[in-house]
Every structure is written in C-alpha cells, then in structure tokens.
Amino acid sequence: SEPLKDIAVRKGLRFGNAIGIRNDKSGRTHFNDPRQRALMARECGVLVAENEMKWQATQPRPGAHDFAAADRLVAWAKENRMLVRGHTLVWQEAKWLPDWVNQHDFGTQPAREAERLMTEHIAAVCGHFGRDIYSYDVVNEAVDPPTGTLRRNVLNGKLGAVEQIDVAFRLARQHAPHAQLVYNDFMGPAADNARHRDGVLRLLEALQKAGTPIGALGLQSHIGSWGATAAASARRKGLDDWRRFLDEVTAMDLDLLITEFDVSDRTLPADITTRDATVAAVARDFLDLTLSYPRCRDFLTWGLSDDVSWLQTWAEAKRPDGLPSRPCPYDAQLRPKPLRDAIAAAL
Ligand code: XIL
Numbered sequence: 001s002e003p004l005k006d007i008a009v010r011k012g013l014r015f016g017n018a019i020g021i022r023n024d025k026s027g028r029t030h031f032n033d034p035r036q037r038a039l040m041a042r043e044c045g046v047l048v049a050e051n052e053m054k055w056q057a058t059q060p061r062p063g064a065h066d067f068a069a070a071d072r073l074v075a076w077a078k079e080n081r082m083l084v085r086g087h088t089l090v091w092q093e094a095k096w097l098p099d100w101v102n103q104h105d106f107g108t109q110p111a112r113e114a115e116r117l118m119t120e121h122i123a124a125v126c127g128h129f130g131r132d133i134y135s136y137d138v139v140n141e142a143v144d145p146p147t148g149t150l151r152r153n154v155l156n157g158k159l160g161a162v163e164q165i166d167v168a169f170r171l172a173r174q175h176a177p178h179a180q181l182v183y184n185d186f187m188g189p190a191a192d193n194a195r196h197r198d199g200v201l202r203l204l205e206a207l208q209k210a211g212t213p214i215g216a217l218g219l220q221s222h223i224g225s226w227g228a229t230a231a232a233s234a235r236r237k238g239l240d241d242w243r244r245f246l247d248e249v250t251a252m253d254l255d256l257l258i259t260e261f262d263v264s265d266r267t268l269p270a271d272i273t274t275r276d277a278t279v280a281a282v283a284r285d286f287l288d289l290t291l292s293y294p295r296c297r298d299f300l301t302w303g304l305s306d307d308v309s310w311l312q313t314w315a316e317a318k319r320p321d322g323l324p325s326r327p328c329p330y331d332a333q334l335r336p337k338p339l340r341d342a343i344a345a346a347l
Helices: 004-010 034-043 068-079 110-133 161-175 191-210 232-251 272-290 338-345
Strands: 014-019 046-049 082-085 135-140 180-185 216-219 253-261 296-301
Touching: 004 191, 004 338, 014 034, 014 082, 046 068, 046 296, 068 082, 068 110, 082 110, 082 161, 110 161, 135 161, 161 180, 161 191, 180 191, 180 253, 191 232, 232 253, 232 272, 253 272
Parallel strands: 014 046, 014 296, 046 082, 082 135, 135 180, 180 216, 216 253, 253 296
Antiparallel strands: none
16 A cells, blocks of 8 residues: 555655654663564654653753764664654653753752753754754643643743743754744643643743744644544534634644644453544544644654554553553554554545
C-alpha cells in the first residue's frame, strides 16, 4: 500500500511519528531496532524525538549539555529525507522539569534567574539544531486539566504564569527565527475535557494580547476511545465541542498540528477485533474533523506500532484486564491494523 507520507504529500500534508533512543525510566530505545527504523522510513516524512530533546536530556546537569542522542535521530532523519520537530523546550508540569531545575536556588531575584535558566537552555538547543528543526513545541502542557488554570512551577514562581510562557516564546523566536513556534497540550473532544479546552483558549487569548510570537496550537491527540462506549449523541456532542474549539483557535490566526496521535483502548472490551475496529472508528471521526481545517498541515503519531507505545508502560493507561494495549496503526508484529486504514482514508 502507498506510504502514509506519500498520501499526505498528495493532500498537502506531512505525516510523521515519534521515535526514541534514550534509555529513560521507561527504557525506550526502539530507534535501535532496525525494523522500527525501516517502518518509520517507509511511512514518515517527519520525525519528532520522543524524549531526546527534553530539557533533562539536553542538559542533565546545570550547564552540561548533551545532544548525542538527539543528534543521532536528526542525522538519521536527514539521511531519510525527513523533517524534524523539536519537543519540547519547556514543560510546565513540575514533575517533567529537570530535577536540578526544581531544586535550583533562584536567589533574591527569582524572575531574572528563571529567565537566565530559560535563556541558557533555549539558546543552547536552538543554537545547536539551527535550521535542522522546522517547528518547536516551545511550551508543553501549561494548563491544569481539571481546573483550566495555569500550572505553577519554579520558573513562573515570581512571574505571572502567562508572562513566563511569553518569555519562553520570545526566547525561542530570538534563537530560532525561522521556526514555527507551537504551544502543545492534550485537551481533546471528550466531555470531561471542557475545562481543559477553555483554559487553553484563555491562555491563547492572553498570549495574543501580550503579542507573544506563537504560531500554532499543537493538538497532542492522545484521544483515547472517548465516546466509544457512550451513546451516539455523546459522541456527536464531543465532535461539536471539538469543532467549536478548533474554530476559536483558528479565529485567533493560529495554525494547528496533530503532534502525538494515539488511541488508548483502555476502556474497550478484550476482544481484539472489536477493539481494533472501535479504535479505528473513533480515530476516523476525530481525524476527518481535525484534518478538515486547512490550517492543520502536520499529523504525527506517538509510536507506529503497539509494542513501542508509551501507553504500554504508562500506569494510568494500562488496561484493567492487564492485556497489552493496541493504540497504534501497526501491531507488535508490525502488521498494519484497521487504524492504519483509518489514517490513510482520513488523510
Ligand atoms: C512521554 C514519552 O513517550 C515517555 O517515553 C516518557 O517516559 C514520558 O513522556 N505528552 C508529551 C510527551 O508531550 O512528551 C509524552 O511522552 C507523552 C505525553
């Protein structure tokens, strides 16, 4: 069948995927598997590093930069004519900041010290990759889902949370003048994501007002099988809410990207045929709507095959029956699943 990247290009889109090599807590090194690399090279026109460009990876200790793992991914992407996205310059949830940043002494002028740390980090990363990265997630997950308020962390301690995010974008603009600058978050169409979506809209409005150089909203799209077990009316409402949300975002003159797509099957029954069909159907609804926006030009999955998905090891995503989850377009034997057909049809 035709590679997804080629189908995408015919529609004026780009198709890509996240791949990892860094042996982090989850032990994710699947870039080392030649079968994973071959599958990705065949299907993808864009690469994003699953963990290798995060702050704790590029600067494990204060002032000590390490780009070795990220460089391997970028070099391979170039060999295979893929574009590269950078993920992520700043992650607002404290537990995803480097431990040394959380433990840092911010002294008597904490706002200046936070800006100094962000400057050192963003200048180093953007300076290192230069034009090899066409699009950056500048800030990740700033909105607290249950409340819709902005997360607090050591970097915004004495600054307003909006001001600190604004600083991150200005630094990214300064050090990566060519790149698309993205705010990335995981709000989705599900009913219980309403506060999260509202919070993201409020943040984007505040950034527009502040003149922040933001170019796009990243839709992580770890969508889960929302609405799959609910009534059809609930599913329709989810899609209507999602459309209203995307309308408001694009009305702010922002582009959209699907940055981390997968479909958790945590709540679905054990039977594989049913699970795969439901995952594909849910994906198709979501993708048809989201890709109908001409401002949505990039579509990246977070893992091409089930066995390498982060959802396999992520405690909150584990299935209650203990079966391996099936959230990706390919199965563990790298055979295409109904989700791959759904993606091909939605592109
Ligand atoms: C995940 C990776 O897949 C894991 O390997 C790692 O242990 C934790 O982070 N949202 C994001 C991604 O923005 O960076 C996350 O990636 C998944 C959720």
